[in-house]
Amino acid sequence: MKICVTGGMGYIGSHTCVELIKTGHTPVIIDNLVNSNKEVLNRIQKITGVKPAFYEFDVRDEAKLDACFASEKFDAVIHFAGLKAVGESVEKPKLYFDNNVGSSKTLIKVMKKYQVKNIIFSSSATVYGTPKHVPLLETDPIGQATNPYGQTKIEIEKLLMAEAKQDPSMNIVLLRYFNPVGAHQSGLMGEDPWGTPNNLMPYITQTAVGRRKELTIFGKDYPTKDGTGVRDYIHVVDLALGHVAALKAIKEKWGLKIYNLGTGKGTSVLELVTTFARVNNVKVNYQFGPRRAGDVAENYADVKLAKKELGWSALYTIEDMCKDAYHWQKLNPNGYAQ
Ligand code: NAD
Ligand code: WQD
Numbered sequence: 170m171k172i173c174v175t176g177g178m179g180y181i182g183s184h185t186c187v188e189l190i191k192t193g194h195t196p197v198i199i200d201n202l203v204n205s206n207k208e209v210l211n212r213i214q215k216i217t218g219v220k221p222a223f224y225e226f227d228v229r230d231e232a233k234l235d236a237c238f239a240s241e242k243f244d245a246v247i248h249f250a251g252l253k254a255v256g257e258s259v260e261k262p263k264l265y266f267d268n269n270v271g272s273s274k275t276l277i278k279v280m281k282k283y284q285v286k287n288i289i290f291s292s293s294a295t296v297y298g299t300p301k302h303v304p305l306l307e308t309d310p311i312g313q314a315t316n317p318y319g320q321t322k323i324e325i326e327k328l329l330m331a332e333a334k335q336d337p338s339m340n341i342v343l344l345r346y347f348n349p350v351g352a353h354q355s356g357l358m359g360e361d362p363w364g365t366p367n368n369l370m371p372y373i374t375q376t377a378v379g380r381r382k383e384l385t386i387f388g389k390d391y392p393t394k395d396g397t398g399v400r401d402y403i404h405v406v407d408l409a410l411g412h413v414a415a416l417k418a419i420k421e422k423w424g425l426k427i428y429n430l431g432t433g434k435g436t437s438v439l440e441l442v443t444t445f446a447r448v449n450n451v452k453v454n455y456q457f458g459p460r461r462a463g464d465v466a467e468n469y470a471d472v473k474l475a476k477k478e479l480g481w482s483a484l485y486t487i488e489d490m491c492k493d494a495y496h497w498q499k500l501n502p503n504g505y506a507q
Contacts, residue, residue: 170194170195170244170245170416170420171194171195171197171241171242171243171244171245172189172194172195172196172197172243172244172245172246172247172416173197173199173237173238173241173243173245173246173247173285174186174189174196174197174198174199174221174246174247174249175198175199175200175228175246175247175248175249175250175272175276176199176200176205176248176249176250176251176291177196177198177199177200177221177223177247177249178198178200178202178205178206178207178209178210178223179200179204179205179249179250180205180349180359180360180361180405181249181291181346181349181405181408181409182198182200182247182249182250183205183209183212183213183358184353184358184405184406184408184409185247185249185408185409185412185413186198186213186221187213187216187217187353187358187409188406188409188410188412188413189412189413189416190213190217190219190221191217192413194413194416195221196221197221197222197223197224197237197241197243198210198221198222198223198224199224199226199228199234199237199250200223200224200225200250201225201226201227201228201250202225203227203252204252204253204363205361205505206361206504206505206506208505209358209505210223212357212358212505213358215355215357216353216355216357216358222241224237227272228250228272228275228276229267229268229271229272229275230275231275231278231279234275234276234279235279235282238279238280238282238283238285239283242283243283243285244285244287245285245287245288245289245416245419246276246280246285246287246288246289247288247289247291247412247416248273248276248288248289248290248291249291250272251268251269251272251291251321252264252265252268252269252318253318254318254367255316255318255319255367255463256367258316258317258318258321259316259317262317262320265317265318265321266317266320266321266324269318269321269322269324269325270321270324270325270328273290273325273328273329274328276288277328277329277332281336286338286339286340287339287340287416287419287420288329288339288340288341288342289342289344289412289415289416289419290325290326290329290341290342290343290344291344291346292322292325292326292343292344292345292346292427293319293322293345293346294345294346294347294348294401294429294431294468294470295314295315295316295318295319295322296311296312296314296319296322296323296326296345297309297311297312297345297468298311298312298313298314298315298319299312299313299315299465300312300465300467300468303435303467303468303469304433304469304470304471304472305429305468305469305470305471306429306471306474307345307427307428307429307471307474311323311326315463316463326343329341329343329425330425333424333425337424339424339425340419340422340423340424341424341425341426342415342418342419342425342426342427342428343425343426343427343428344411344412344415344428344430345427345428345429345430345470346403346408346430346431347400347401347402347403347429347430347431347432347468347469347470348368348369348400348401348402348403348431349402349403349404349405349408350368350369350370350402350403350404350405350490350494351370351404351405351406351485351489351490351491351493351494352405352493352494352496352497352498353405353406353493353497354406354493354496356493356496356497356499356500356501357497357500358497359405359493359494359497359498359501359504360405360494360497361501361504361505361506362504365381369384369400369438369441370402370441370490370494371494371498372384373441373442373445373453373494374494374495374497374498375498376453376454376455377445377449377451377452377453377495377498378498378499378502380502380503382454383454383455383456384442384453384454384455384456385455385456385457385458386438386439386442386455386456386457386458387438387458387459387460387461387464388457388458388459388460388461388464389457390460391460391466391467392466393437393466393467394437395437395439395440396439397437397438397439398437398438398464398465398466398467399435399436399437399466399467399468399469400435400436400468400469401431401432401433401434401435401436401468401469401470402432402436402441402487402490403430403431403432403483403490404483404484404485404489404490404493406485406493407430407432407483407484407485408430410481411428411430411475411479411481414475414479414480414481415428415479415481417479418478418479426478428474428475428478428479429470429471429472429474429475430470430472430475430481430483431469431470431472431483432469432470432472432483433469433470433471433472433473433483434469434487435467435468435469436487440487441487441491442455444487444488444491445491445494445495448488448491448492449491449492449495451495
């Protein structure tokens with residue numbers, strides 16, 4: 170299938186493009202490079218032998234999006250494009266709303282014009298808000314977002330749900346990712362945040378290669394196995410394969426579907442840090458600090474539905490995630506920047 174991949178130059182989008190090419194699909198990337206680097210195209214080509222078509226523009230630019238849809242004739246869309254920094258979204262809620270919700274509205278409008286009926290959307294476990302129980306099920310209610318970024322994901326899910334109701338010929342898959350980490354096994358692609366990382370794994374890898382002095386573990390008094398926060402980390406390649414599985418299923422036409430993409434296993438911050446140090450034989454300096462505002466103690470997915478209906482489940486272990494993340498960071502200490 171020919172797939173429009175918005176945000177395909179980013180962390181998850183680039184890994185998904187590789188898996189799409191490997192399974193015979195043709196990804197076409199639209200990205201304004203607000204949080205990514207053009208070098209990604211070369212890396213995709215190095216891994217797959219194929220350089221995907223790339224359109225550099227903002228998805229909110231309706232004229233450019235329209236022209237792209239007119240010439241490409243897409244079978245489906247995977248919509249990754251969006252801003253994702255939780256802290257920044259608190260400072261700039263309007264920017265997040267305009268960019269994330271605005272681009273989704275423009276995309277839906279143009280899809281309708283060109284009768285493109287299939288869309289997979291990058292949602293997030295953040296839509297559950299503060300979990301009342303774990304593991305989280307797809308049938309659990311959408312919660313109260315704890316930040317503006319999370320609110321944009323809720324708004325976009327609602328937009329797509331309304332679309333599905335209004336047009337039963339649409340096939341919409343909402344994929345709720347838990348905590349994507351790791352990198353491509355080649356070491357050619359990985360996570361490359363601008364500035365100081367907000368997320369745990371890139372902070373660990375940058376500390377391990379000496380770019381950061383030490384990691385601060387946010388809180389050691391949570392009601393968890395060792396007092397540190399527990400999350401469901403999932404290898405980015407497993408996540409990419411989840412999109413390929415959803416695409417296969419979408420062809421069968423089923424309206425709106427929602428899936429958690431995680432491993433179903435909770436790992437604490439301390440467990441992740443000690444596993445990283447052990448499998449990579451490297452020291453990760455850390456200190457304990459206070460809890461981070463808005464963090465929950467424990468968060469992991471029930472993943473049975475994706476296994477049952479998509480035939481997909483995560484294969485890579487925490488050890489694999491740590492090894493691949495470090496391999497990427499060692500080969501690219503400054504990310505994609507040369
Ligand atoms: P990323 O920032 O690496 O990739 C997003 C890409 O979208 C970037 O290349 C950026 O340049 C592009 N982009 C942003 N706004 C755009 C716009 N208006 N027009 C065109 N391009 C635009 O992020 P990622 O980690 O790959 O995340 C991909 C998607 O998955 C996002 O929607 C994110 O919210 C969602 N998600 C990410 C995580 C995570 O922890 N990484 C977890 C859950 C959900
Ligand atoms: C993981 C754990 C921290 C950094 C975020 C978004 C979520 C989703 C995934 C997009 C927590 C601890 C972290 C550090 C630490 N993104 N930590 N020191 O917060 O679970 O989820 O990314 O949709 O919406 O909120 O991920 O990687 O930031 O934190 O101790 O320097 O690591 O407290 O327990 P989080 P994270």
